[in-house]
Amino acid sequence: MTKPELTLREKQPRFRGLESGHRACQGCGEALAARLVMEAAGPDVMVANATGCLEVFTTPWPQSAWRVPWMHSLFENGAAIASGMEAALKAKGKNTKVLAFGGDGATYDIGLQALSGMLERHHNVLYVCYDNEAYMNTGIQRSSSTPHAAATTTSPAGKERMGKRHLKKDMLSIIAAHHIPFSASASVAYPADLQRKVRYAMGIEGPTFLVVHSPCPLGWKHDSDATIEVARRAVECGLFPLVEIERGAITNIMPIRAPRPVRDYLELQGRFAHLFKKDDTRAIEELDHLQALADHNIDTYGLRGDGDDPVDTAGIAMVGRGGPLVGRR
Numbered sequence: 001m002t003k004p005e006l007t008l009r010e011k012q013p014r015f016r017g018l019e020s021g022h023r024a025c026q027g028c029g030e031a032l033a034a035r036l037v038m039e040a041a042g043p044d045v046m047v048a049n050a051t052g053c054l055e056v057f058t059t060p061w062p063q064s065a066w067r068v069p070w071m072h073s074l075f076e077n078g079a080a081i082a083s084g085m086e087a088a089l090k091a092k093g094k095n096t097k098v099l100a101f102g103g104d105g106a107t108y109d110i111g112l113q114a115l116s117g118m119l120e121r122h123h124n125v126l127y128v129c130y131d132n133e134a135y136m137n138t139g140i141q142r143s144s145s146t147p148h149a150a151a152t153t154t155s156p157a158g159k160e161r162m163g164k165r166h167l168k169k170d171m172l173s174i175i176a177a178h179h180i181p182f183s184a185s186a187s188v189a190y191p192a193d194l195q196r197k198v199r200y201a202m203g204i205e206g207p208t209f210l211v212v213h214s215p216c217p218l219g220w221k222h223d224s225d226a227t228i229e230v231a232r233r234a235v236e237c238g239l240f241p242l243v244e245i246e247r248g249a250i251t252n253i254m255p256i257r258a259p260r261p262v263r264d265y266l267e268l269q270g271r272f273a274h275l276f277k278k279d280d281t282r283a284i285e286e287l288d289h290l291q292a293l294a295d296h297n298i299d300t301y302g303l304r305g306d307g308d309d310p311v312d313t314a315g316i317a318m319v320g321r322g323g324p325l326v327g328r329r
């Protein structure tokens with residue numbers, strides 16, 4: 001009898017910590033980001049996952065999409081649970097790395113105190129924030145990571161205001177102020193860059209932090225096949241800069257050779273639709289404001305450069321083929 005053809009998945013030499021078949025929406029950036037992180041982290045990990053979309057769509061009882069030990073924490077204590085897991089593993093003499101996962105609500109807002117404590121106590125944990133810029137799991141409420149002028153259910157656009165009035169919190173600067181060995185921003189549009197940052201963090205003994213820009217087609221109101229394009233434009237216009245920080249100092253950035261106007265990024269998303277209303281002076285002002293924020297990022301981080309274009313060609317193959325089998329130690 002001839003041997004049956006291997007399925008595509010069996011041919012792929014990669015480790016999948018997060019299986020397909022979960023219940024994320026089509027085109028979910030968070031699902032893609034978590035898969036890329038797990039691939040790069042490799043099998044010898046344990047995960048503490050704060051409540052939010054990632055937890056909900058991967059673990060509808062009695063099913064689970066996780067292939068590693070995984071623990072659901074409360075919204076506010078993901079980093080505290082991760083700290084305890086790491087201390088227990090250390091007491092047992094095990095090298096298994098602890099990963100802590102949270103959305104921006106869990107990270108920027110409600111779990112910030114636990115996260116700060118975890119960093120300050122120098123736990124050997126990689127904390128990954130999947131930043132979809134709102135509380136998506138409970139119906140698109142604004143968080144302190146929601147960008148200025150974005151419409152959410154609790155910052156609607158209308159006569160009174162043009163979406164969220166306040167600015168997106170500068171989380172990386174807050175993390176950098178803890179002077180931990182490594183923190184960085186990454187994007188699902190640049191998977192090789194994202195996975196390189198995960199592998200680097202995995203090799204560090206101590207606290208590390210990664211914030212991954214993860215578009216949410218439902219909350220950002222864009223087509224589900226536009227996730228990568230939306231994420232890429234956020235980087236190319238300067239609104240989501242990709243930077244690396246070691247012990248408080250910027251050590252690397254992804255340069256932008258030809259910055260795009262912020263309009264190119266905003267116009268793909270329904271959450272910014274009110275900024276494109278004709279003859280509305282408030283809309284023009286807000287567009288100018290957002291452009292100024294992007295320009296500020298470009299100047300602050302020195303993103304305008306002669307380096308490589310922010311095009312992650314290796315990354316496209318990464319998504320197709322999967323990363324290396326074991327990416328750490």
Ligand SMILES: Cc1ncc(C[n+]2csc(CCOP(=O)(O)OP(=O)(O)O)c2C)c(N)n1
Binds near residue numbers: 052054143
């Ligand atoms: C103390 C507390 N307040 C509120 C909730 C309800 N809640 C569960 S998930 C969630 C939103 C999660 O948002 P985020 O962390 O940004 O993750 P996302 O769902 O966007 O991935 C909220 C408000 C809760 N579980 N616990």
Ligand code: SF4
Binds near residue numbers: 024025028136137218
């Ligand atoms: S609501 Fe957004 S973050 Fe949640 S599963 Fe759907 S696309 Fe993903």
